[in-house]
Amino acid sequence: MSTEQKVREAETAPGPVVLTDEDGGLDPWTAAVWLAARNDNLRITLPGAPAAVSSDMADKAMDTLTALAGPRVSTGDNPSRFDDLPASLVKFEPGDPGYRGRSSTYMRGGRPALILRPRTPDEVAEALAFARRHPELQLGLRSGGHGISGRSTNNGGLIIDVGAMNDIEMLGNGLVRVGPGATWKQVAAFLDKYDLALGSGDYGGVGVGGLATAGGIGFLSREQGLTIDRLRAVELVLADGTQVRASAEENQDLFWAVRGAGANFGVATAFEFEAEEVTEVGWAQFVLVSHDVAESLKAYGDVAREAPRDTTVFWLTGPPRQGQSVIQMYGMVDSGDADTIIERLTPFATTALLAQQQVVVARYADVMAQAGDVGPEGHHGRGEPVARSGFLPELTDAFARDVAELLRSGQVFFFQLRHMGGAIADVPAHATALAHRTPEFSVTAIGADRRGMDEVWDRLMAKHFDGLYLSFETDQRPERLHDAFPAATLARLRELKRRYDPTTLFRDNFAIVEES
Amino acid sequence: MTDYGHDLMFGTFVTPNAGAVDLAVTADRAGLDLVTFQDHPYQPAFLDTWTLMAYAAARTERIRISGNVLNLPLRPPAVLARAAASLDVLSGGRIELGLGAGAFPDGVAAMGGRKLTPAQGIAALSEAIPIIRDLWNTGTRERVDHRGEFYQVSGAKRGPAPAHDIGIWIGAYKPKMLALTGRLGDGWLPSLSYLPNGAASLTDLNARIDEAATDAGREPSSVRRLLNLMDGAEPEQLADLALTYGISGFILATDDAATTERLAAEIAPAVRDLVKRERG
Ligand SMILES: Cc1cc2nc3c(=O)[nH]c(=O)nc-3n(C[C@H](O)[C@H](O)[C@H](O)COP(=O)(O)OP(=O)(O)OC[C@H]3O[C@@H](n4cnc5c(N)ncnc54)[C@H](O)[C@@H]3O)c2cc1C
Numbered sequence: 001m002s003t004e005q006k007v008r009e010a011e012t013a014p015g016p017v018v019l020t021d022e023d024g025g026l027d028p029w030t031a032a033v034w035l036a037a038r039n040d041n042l043r044i045t046l047p048g049a050p051a052a053v054s055s056d057m058a059d060k061a062m063d064t065l066t067a068l069a070g071p072r073v074s075t076g077d078n079p080s081r082f083d084d085l086p087a088s089l090v091k092f093e094p095g096d097p098g099y100r101g102r103s104s105t106y107m108r109g110g111r112p113a114l115i116l117r118p119r120t121p122d123e124v125a126e127a128l129a130f131a132r133r134h135p136e137l138q139l140g141l142r143s144g145g146h147g148i149s150g151r152s153t154n155n156g157g158l159i160i161d162v163g164a165m166n167d168i169e170m171l172g173n174g175l176v177r178v179g180p181g182a183t184w185k186q187v188a189a190f191l192d193k194y195d196l197a198l199g200s201g202d203y204g205g206v207g208v209g210g211l212a213t214a215g216g217i218g219f220l221s222r223e224q225g226l227t228i229d230r231l232r233a234v235e236l237v238l239a240d241g242t243q244v245r246a247s248a249e250e251n252q253d254l255f256w257a258v259r260g261a262g263a264n265f266g267v268a269t270a271f272e273f274e275a276e277e278v279t280e281v282g283w284a285q286f287v288l289v290s291h292d293v294a295e296s297l298k299a300y301g302d303v304a305r306e307a308p309r310d311t312t313v314f315w316l317t318g319p320p321r322q323g324q325s326v327i328q329m330y331g332m333v334d335s336g337d338a339d340t341i342i343e344r345l346t347p348f349a350t351t352a353l354l355a356q357q358q359v360v361v362a363r364y365a366d367v368m369a370q371a372g373d374v375g376p377e378g379h380h381g382r383g384e385p386v387a388r389s390g391f392l393p394e395l396t397d398a399f400a401r402d403v404a405e406l407l408r409s410g411q412v413f414f415f416q417l418r419h420m421g422g423a424i425a426d427v428p429a430h431a432t433a434l435a436h437r438t439p440e441f442s443v444t445a446i447g448a449d450r451r452g453m454d455e456v457w458d459r460l461m462a463k464h465f466d467g468l469y470l471s472f473e474t475d476q477r478p479e480r481l482h483d484a485f486p487a488a489t490l491a492r493l494r495e496l497k498r499r500y501d502p503t504t505l506f507r508d509n510f511a512i513v514e515e516s
Numbered sequence: 517m518t519d520y521g522h523d524l525m526f527g528t529f530v531t532p533n534a535g536a537v538d539l540a541v542t543a544d545r546a547g548l549d550l551v552t553f554q555d556h557p558y559q560p561a562f563l564d565t566w567t568l569m570a571y572a573a574a575r576t577e578r579i580r581i582s583g584n585v586l587n588l589p590l591r592p593p594a595v596l597a598r599a600a601a602s603l604d605v606l607s608g609g610r611i612e613l614g615l616g617a618g619a620f621p622d623g624v625a626a627m628g629g630r631k632l633t634p635a636q637g638i639a640a641l642s643e644a645i646p647i648i649r650d651l652w653n654t655g656t657r658e659r660v661d662h663r664g665e666f667y668q669v670s671g672a673k674r675g676p677a678p679a680h681d682i683g684i685w686i687g688a689y690k691p692k693m694l695a696l697t698g699r700l701g702d703g704w705l706p707s708l709s710y711l712p713n714g715a716a717s718l719t720d721l722n723a724r725i726d727e728a729a730t731d732a733g734r735e736p737s738s739v740r741r742l743l744n745l746m747d748g749a750e751p752e753q754l755a756d757l758a759l760t761y762g763i764s765g766f767i768l769a770t771d772d773a774a775t776t777e778r779l780a781a782e783i784a785p786a787v788r789d790l791v792k793r794e795r796g
Contacts, residue, residue, distance in 0.1 A: 004605060004676075024654075024675035026602040027595075030570050034606045037537075037574030051595045054628020057564075060557055064564035068537065068571050380560035 007031050016043035018076070027051065029061065036069040044073045049095060059100035063378075066097045073097060081113060084133060086126040090117040090164075101378030102161065103153060105145040106205070109382040110153030113137060117161045121269045125241040127160045128267065131505060132239075134158060140508040141267055143180040144207015145379050148387050149470050150263060150509035152210070162209060165269060170194065175232065177272050180209030185368045192365035197278035199224045202314060202330070202418070204368030212271050213262025214471045214509075215434050217442050219332035219367070220278065222422030223309045228259035228434060229427055230273045236266035239501040243269075257496050260434030260470075261485070263509035264493070265500050280336030283367050284313070284345050284359045286329040288352035293317065293325040293407060294400040299351035300329070300417075301395030305440060309422040310334040311344040316416045319407050327352055331419070336361055386447045388457045389472035390465030390483075391439035392417075402460040406445070409456045414446035435489045436467040444472040470510045484510055518722055520737040522764035524791060525549040526784040528776050529584055529744050529769040532562045537572050542773045544576035546780035551576075552584035552614060552767055555591075558623030566591065566599060573607040581607070584744065584767065585616035585687035585705060589629040589637065593644035594669055597651040601678040609680035613648070614705050616687035617641045630666075638692050640666040645684055645700045652678055685742060694721055698728025698739060703765070707744035718761040740764055751783055755790035 001009075003019060003026040010017040017035065019028045029050035035042055052058040065073055078095040085091055092099040092115040102115050114137070116127040131139050138157030145152055145163070153159060166181035168190045176198070178187055185204030191197050199220030200211055212234075216227020224230060233247035236254065244266075246255035257265050290296035300315050307313070313331030333344045341359060349357060392399065395417075406412055420439050429435040443465070447453035454475060470484040485493055490512070497504070497512040504511060527550025530539045536553060543551045551572065555565035565583055573581050581603075586596065596613070604611040617637030618624055625631040632640060643664040650660050651669075654677040662669040685703030688694050689710060697704045704725055711717040718741075726736035742765030743757060749768050757763040766787070768779055 007606065024673040026605065026676055027598045030566075030599045030602040031606065033567050033570035034574045034603070037571040051598075053590055053592050053595070056626075056628045057557060057590055060627070061564045061567045064567040065571070067534065067563065068568070 002026075003028065003031055007035055010035050010042060011038045013039070013042070015039070015041060016045065018045040019047060021047040032073050033065055036065060036072055042072065046073060046075045049075055049078070055095075056100075059095075062097040063100045066101075071097050082134075084130065086123075086130060089123055089126060090119070091115065092117070102159075104379050104381045105142070105147060105153045106379045107146070107148050107381045107385040108151070108153050109384075111155050112140070112153060112159045113156050115159045115161055117164055119164050121235065121237055121243050124160065124162065124237040124267050124269055125243065128237060128239065128241050128505070131158055131160065132503075135503075138508075139505060141209070141263060141506070143209025144183050144205070144211075145374075146203070146206040147210050147509065148385055149473050150210050152508065153381075154508075160267060162267060162269065163207070171272065174275050174277075175272055176275055177270055178208050179270060180207065180212075180268050182208045183371075184208065184211070185365075185371050188365040188368035191275050192363055194275075195277055195279050196275035197364040198227065198230055198273050198275040200227050200368075204371035205374070206371075208271060209268055210263075211471070212273075213258055213268055215260060215469060217418050217420060217424075217469065219312045220334065220364070221424050222312050222419065223334055224276055225423040225427060226434065227273070228432055229423070230275070231259060231271060232274050233272040234258050234262075234268055235270040236268050238266045239503065239505040253496055254500065256431070257433050257493060259432035261493055261510065261512065264497055264506050264512050266506070278334060278364050280361050281364050281367070282333035282335060282338075282341030282345070282359060283362045284329070284331055284333070284341075284348075284357070286349050286354060287356040288327040288329065288349070289355050290325045290327055290352035291323060293320060293327070294397075294404040296325070296327060296352040297400040297403055297417075298395065298397060300348065301400070301440070303347040303351060304419050305395070305421070307344065307419075312419045313345070313348050314416060314418050316414070317407065318413050318415065319410055325407070326355075332364075332367065384450075385474055386450050386453050387472050387474045388445050388447075388453060388461070389468040389470070390443045390461055391436045391467040391469060392441040392443050392464060393439050393466050395440055396464070399464045402464065406456055406460045409452075411447045411449065411452045411456045412445045413448065414444075416444045418442040418444070429486070430488070433485070433489060433493060435486050436469075439466065442469045442472070444469075473510075481510060481512070485512075518719070518762035519759055519795070520739075520741065520762045520764065522737070522740050524758060524784075524788055525742070525765040526779060526787075527551055527580075527765070527767045528779065529554065529746075529767045531771050532556075532565050532568050534563070535771060536563065536568055537575055539771060539773065539776060540572035540579065540581070541575055542776050543780070544579040546777045548579060548776070548780045548784070550580045550582065550612075550765070550767065552582045555583050555586045556620070556623065557587065557590055558620065558627045569611075570599075570603050573603055573610060576610075578610075580610045580612055582612040582614040582685065585614035585685070587618040587624065587629075588615055588641055588644055589618040589621075589624045589632055590627055593647040593667055594651060594672060596644075597648040598676070600648075600682055601652055601676045604678035604680060604682055605676055607679075609678070611678070612683045612685060612703070614685045614687065614703075615641065615645075617693065634690075635692075636666070638696060641686070641693075642696050642700065643667050648684070650674070652682070683740065685740070689721075691724060694724040695728040698725040698730075698734070698736075699732045701739050703740040703742055705742045705744065705765075705767075707746055709746040715757060715761060718757075718763070722762055742767060744769060749779065749783055751786035751790060754783070754787040755794070758787065758791045759794050
């Protein structure tokens with residue numbers, strides 16, 4: 001039978017169909033796409049990858065069809081590299097439809113050898129058993145794919161991606177149960193129906209799994225505490241495959257460790273948070289222009305320090321152009337009252353020359369909803385991000401001067417202060433694995449060149465900091481572990497790591513390793 | 517006054533993303549002649565245009581489908597010829613081949629295509645078109661061999677044969693590309709907004725195509741003139757483009773269903789009326 005006859009028959013057949021490649025006959029890829037569109041339930045096997053100029057183009061074609069028709073087309077000639085894959089697990093290897101859209105993350109390019117996508121804690125345990133059998137594969141965990149410190153993609157390794165575990169469920173009394181694969185935008189939209197909100201960060205596209213195991217410094221943190229401070233219980237699959245629940249009542253050690261160093265201890269499969277009532281908020285975006293960025297930064301620091309807990313304003317700039325800095329501020333006032341909003345924000349708007357302003361009364365969920373959705377092709381980060389982080393105890397004159405110099409160096413294209421204080425500092429240092437509770441700001445810089453960035457950062461910035469927020473740090477020199485975790489915290493983490501993950505299976509994000 | 521006498525065609529120019537299939541279906545139901553998709557595979561937010569075209573063709577009944585224009589450096593002629601002929605067969609002769617020399621060389625390189633200078637791009641296109649036509653021609657059993665600077669084909673079997681004469685429509689602006697269009701193309705497919713002096717440029721550009729066609733022993737009217745309209749379309753404007761500048765294919769850039777329907781229900785009939793009255 002010719003391919004054409006086969007296609008005509010398959011248009012109305014219950015399926016499945018195996019296409020072949022005959023000389024001078026129909027192009028199998030075009031025929032497969034045609035059939036997938038004509039017959040919604042048909043499963044189609046191709047004789048090989050789509051004919052294309054490159055594997056990227058072939059992958060793109062496959063991913064497009066997956067986006068349009070679901071994963072119904074497979075290539076007969078893409079046998080798995082692994083003979084011990086758990087049969088029930090959804091997997092993606094290079095050449096599989098859907099692989100390309102999952103190989104990169106928001107910030108990072110990669111080409112893992114295998115991506116496993118478990119849908120239940122049992123499947124997570126199976127995926128971890130596979131990871132234990134394959135110590136040669138570098139392991140990365142992924143939830144929302146917005147990791148910076150967390151290597152949620154890699155080259156040639158294994159990724160366990162729990163993005164499909166994204167249920168959100170109301171438990172009552174403000175308690176919400178959330179899967180790691182949900183995004184904060186989805187969480188906000190869900191809670192909005194109950195007039196509740198839960199602080200996370202400034203970007204709604206970020207995933208729950210990565211942020212809620214590390215900290216969560218966002219627009220509501222000064223009022224509600226960090227996201228980890230709202231955590232009441234977490235369910236994890238440990239390195240050996242056991243499923244545990246940790247809370248103030250059970251597995252307290254793990255509960256402590258997850259709140260700041262979670263990626264070292266297990267794959268979180270569900271989080272239970274206590275949200276708080278939040279209805280309307282003031283949302284502001286300012287663009288200011290400054291000829292003296294150090295002065296403007298200091299002025300911002302003075303205002304931010306005095307701000308009440310309901311007000312959180314982040315500060316962002318890049319390299320100056322012709323001696324002039326463009327500063328962006330964006331922030332939130334937890335109040336729907338226009339006068340209060342204006343009163344809180346005016347001091348910020350006057351720390352430099354105001355060029356543009358937008359202030360609106362909105363729902364917290366609307367602010368989170370500004371984040372883009374991930375398109376049909378998934379993330380498309382490339383290369384390695386170069387980011388540095390520091391917790392700033394006090395925004396001093398000397399710091400502001402050094403920031404101006406740092407910006408002039410041209411090594412940094414993104415420089416941000418996240419406003420801390422308030423409820424973040426109500427929690428004692430020893431209460432969670434994130435022990436840095438009293439900084440005024442979390443400082444983040446992103447550059448393009450690892451060496452250049454480290455040189456200016458080490459020289460100009462390091463001395464001003466006490467610790468760092470691990471989520472924004474990509475430097476892998478061993479000292480960074482000590483910056484993330486003060487001595488007492490690190491000692492306890494090491495002890496727990498020996499107990500719960502003795503083979504250091506989990507090492508993609510500030511791996512707690514023994515002193516060498 | 518130039519009018520090459522072709523029947524008028526109306527269509528849309530659609531962004532190749534998740535909404536594109538629905539827009540193609542809308543255009544088909546509304547009775548438009550053509551739906552076309554831009555092709556920028558290195559743009560991560562976009563779908564693969566060929567896959568999208570095949571999918572849209574399968575979901576529509578009457579409308580013709582084309583790339584606008586397909587990026588040759590990322591779509592080698594032998595692959596393209598076979599794919600286009602296959603889809604033409606499956607769709608009952610509804611495929612046209614909008615083709616370009618390929619812009620954005622860095623994007624092309626990032627997707628694994630060959631990075632070509634503009635001059636190389638033109639040379640590659642003039643190599644590719646005869647290869648494509650050769651592979652479509654199943655009138656002989658002789659195998660296809662081509663040793664060129666850009667493409668090698670050795671002993672390829674011809675076929676499949678397209679269901680109709682697929683038009684090769686070329687996106688061209690500069691003299692060399694216009695000459696190539698006159699020599700080898702079945703259609704010319706530029707965008708109005710990229711013409712240096714807007715519609716007024718068409719006289720000169722048409723003349724270059726006409727001249728190249730005549731030099732190659734072809735009728736100027738064998739090259740249909742189409743035009744992408746990026747900023748809306750009004751009946752009088754389109755009628756003028758048809759009667760004064762010989763444009764017979766009007767392709768409106770829109771991702772909006774209502775605009776698509778209005779093009780079919782109001783603008784196209786109005787333009788057809790105006791042109792019919794003038795042509796007599
Ligand atoms: C645009 C942007 C804005 C941001 N803004 C803020 C902000 O305002 N405040 C803030 O606090 N942070 C912010 N972050 C940092 C963010 O919180 C971290 O990058 C976080 O890790 C992303 O979570 P994810 O699930 O999307 O990441 P993924 O890439 O999926 O994971 C990152 C890492 O988290 C760990 N991890 C992921 N899932 C699990 C799991 N289920 N169990 C255990 N460990 C897991 C792993 O180590 C993994 O490598 C921002 C990041 C980006 C890209």
